[in-house]
Amino acid sequence: MSRVYNFSAGPAVLPEEVLQEAADEMLDYRGCGMSVMEMSHRSKVFDDIIKDAEKDLRELMNIPDNYKVLFLQGGASQQFAAVPMNLMKNKKAGYIVTGQWAKKAYQEAQMYGEAIELASSADQTFSYIPDCSDLDIPDDLDYVYICENNTIYGTKYKKLPNTKGKTLVADVSSCFLSEPVDVTKYGVIYGGVQKNIGPAGVVIVIAREDLITDDVLPGTPTMLKWKTQADKDSLYNTPPCYGIYICGKVFEWLKKMGGLEEMQRRNIEKAKILYDFLDESKLFKGTVRKEDRSLMNVPFVTGDKDMDAKFVKEATEAGFVNLKGHRTVGGMRASIYNAMPKEGVEKLVAFMKKFEKENA
Numbered sequence: 001m002s003r004v005y006n007f008s009a010g011p012a013v014l015p016e017e018v019l020q021e022a023a024d025e026m027l028d029y030r031g032c033g034m035s036v037m038e039m040s041h042r043s044k045v046f047d048d049i050i051k052d053a054e055k056d057l058r059e060l061m062n063i064p065d066n067y068k069v070l071f072l073q074g075g076a077s078q079q080f081a082a083v084p085m086n087l088m089k090n091k092k093a094g095y096i097v098t099g100q101w102a103k104k105a106y107q108e109a110q111m112y113g114e115a116i117e118l119a120s121s122a123d124q125t126f127s128y129i130p131d132c133s134d135l136d137i138p139d140d141l142d143y144v145y146i147c148e149n150n151t152i153y154g155t156k157y158k159k160l161p162n163t164k165g166k167t168l169v170a171d172v173s174s175c176f177l178s179e180p181v182d183v184t185k186y187g188v189i190y191g192g193v194q195k196n197i198g199p200a201g202v203v204i205v206i207a208r209e210d211l212i213t214d215d216v217l218p219g220t221p222t223m224l225k226w227k228t229q230a231d232k233d234s235l236y237n238t239p240p241c242y243g244i245y246i247c248g249k250v251f252e253w254l255k256k257m258g259g260l261e262e263m264q265r266r267n268i269e270k271a272k273i274l275y276d277f278l279d280e281s282k283l284f285k286g287t288v289r290k291e292d293r294s295l296m297n298v299p300f301v302t303g304d305k306d307m308d309a310k311f312v313k314e315a316t317e318a319g320f321v322n323l324k325g326h327r328t329v330g331g332m333r334a335s336i337y338n339a340m341p342k343e344g345v346e347k348l349v350a351f352m353k354k355f356e357k358e359n360a
């Protein structure tokens with residue numbers, strides 16, 4: 001067996017131990033004679049799986065009791081609609097546009113009410129996070145929305161916006177569980193799990209209880225009403241059972257690794273190896289303002305399209321895959337999520353050094 005170093009932005013690398021355990025349990029989950037894919041979501045066995053997953057996530061993120069945890073389908077993109085449908089009581093929300101995912105959420109919200117752009121970094125190809133310490137926030141906003149880590153552009157908020165008391169809603173798809181988080185600073189935290197947690201098909205929504213109500217926009221589908229899902233503990237209909245099971249295994253792995261403090265330490269260490277090299281390299285350079293660099297997604301360029309393509313091709317041949325940048329920005333991007341070992345980043349940098357020498 002030979003596994004590559006997978007720098008995909010998502011679906012992305014998962015811990016090998018987790019995959020191995022899932023493989024071992026594939027045909028017969030803990031003596032029940034069937035796979036988790038084949039069992040009823042109403043069974044005691046699955047009930048334990050989803051309850052344990054929630055318990056471990058609560059422990060990892062230190063989620064207070066007055067927040068609900070929902071395991072849903074539809075991806076992060078479906079929450080672009082669910083957020084305004086559930087929260088737009090005054091039909092007015094503020095969006096900070098720091099990339100394509102934030103922009104898509106902003107555009108989606110415009111279909112349900114007045115969405116206003118509070119700040120944007122579009123003027124410099126989303127290569128930085130705007131100053132959000134003193135935004136002009138209207139009194140009647142239902143919430144302030146951010147995309148906390150911008151997967152495509154490789155920026156991350158190092159400090160949350162000053163929302164002046166308004167509910168903060170954050171899409172954390174690509175930084176979920178990468179560092180400790182103070183859940184109480186948010187009204188809603190959500191993310192697709194296929195970046196840093198598990199397989200595609202699950203989106204986790206962590207929402208403060210007072211924001212989960214029957215008072216949703218008229219026409220909100222039953223399935224998109226958080227209250228429907230919260231009242232039934234994510235079992236209103238068939239949940240993405242297998243995906244939740246794998247997420248649960250990743251939560252256990254994270255706990256075993258030492259929790260989110262330890263993940264943060266590792267992630268800082270890993271990202272530093274790559275950023276330090278980019279800062280000294282004559283061939284490669286990072287595209288993001290230093291203060292705003294993501295620990296998870298690291299975009300870089302040579303400044304020459306043909307050279308970029310040559311690098312991606314040779315890297316792939318050497319076992320470093322999915323380094324091509326997003327189609328809208330070009331260049332390269334290394335996504336170095338929790339499950340990417342330090343050794344993977346070290347070897348990538350060694351390969352980049354060698355490539356630089358050969359192409360000087």
Ligand SMILES: *Cc1c(COP(=O)(O)O)cnc(C)c1O
Nearest residue numbers: 075076077101151171173174192
């Ligand atoms: C990948 C991604 C999305 C889209 O996720 P889907 O689950 O494919 O809808 C949304 N937001 C961010 C920040 C992402 O990285």
